[in-house]
Amino acid sequence: MEIQKSITTAAIGGLHITAAGKASHFSQYEDGIDAMYGAARLVTAVRELNRTFPTRYPFILGLGCMRAGTGRNSVCESAELDGSLRTFSNEDFEAVFAELKKQIEKIEQETGVLFHVEITKKIPPIINDPALVEKGSRIGKKLFGKDFHVGEKPFLVGDNAAYYMEEVPGMRAVFLAGKPGVENRPVHNPGFDIDESVMLKALQFLISFVCSD
DSSP states (O other): OEEEESSSEEEEEEEEEEOOOOOEEEEGGOOOOGGHHHHHHHHHHHHHHHOOOOOOOOOOOEEEEEEEEETTTEEOEEEEEEEEESSSSHHHHHHHHHHHHHHHHHHHHHOOOOOEEEEEEEEOOBBOOHHHHHHHHHHHHHHGGGGGGGEOOOOOOTTTTHHTTTSOOOOOOOOOOOTTTSSSOOOTTTOOOTTTHHHHHHHHHHHHHHHHH
């Protein structure tokens, strides 16, 4: 089990990006504007931005889906990309998003492809309340012993519970459920699995947390 001292999840903004080019037969390639090429340039730029852009906390700008083209013999007229931006502060979010727009402007000038970027949904980060962290740590140590940790490295995941915690103090706890002795696959991998026996101690923790002072 792990409880983060302070920041525990990221601010997340969903991204929807469209790229508009100009269709043309490949025999007249120069008469077209290749939206697929522009979108591919953006994927490469995002990869580099993740590697080099300086922020206070770690972040990830991810593009997980791209749809482009209608035929194998024509210049691609339009493309769509979907992804998300994940940061641990709103300041970092705005800085990375501004840099993304700068990179897009550069690609537009060099390719003629026109982009539109939309933030489809944004949720705030979760910041654990110090008093609740102290209480949770006492209970966690009692139930989990050496398998309990107070962490200082937050997770680049998000949770809609963050909206509640903008109004009242809250705490997010993580119950580590990797299976011992086997390869543990990441979330969203088809081989992802957990040790369900951890759920019993997790339930015991939640009952103790709610019922104790």
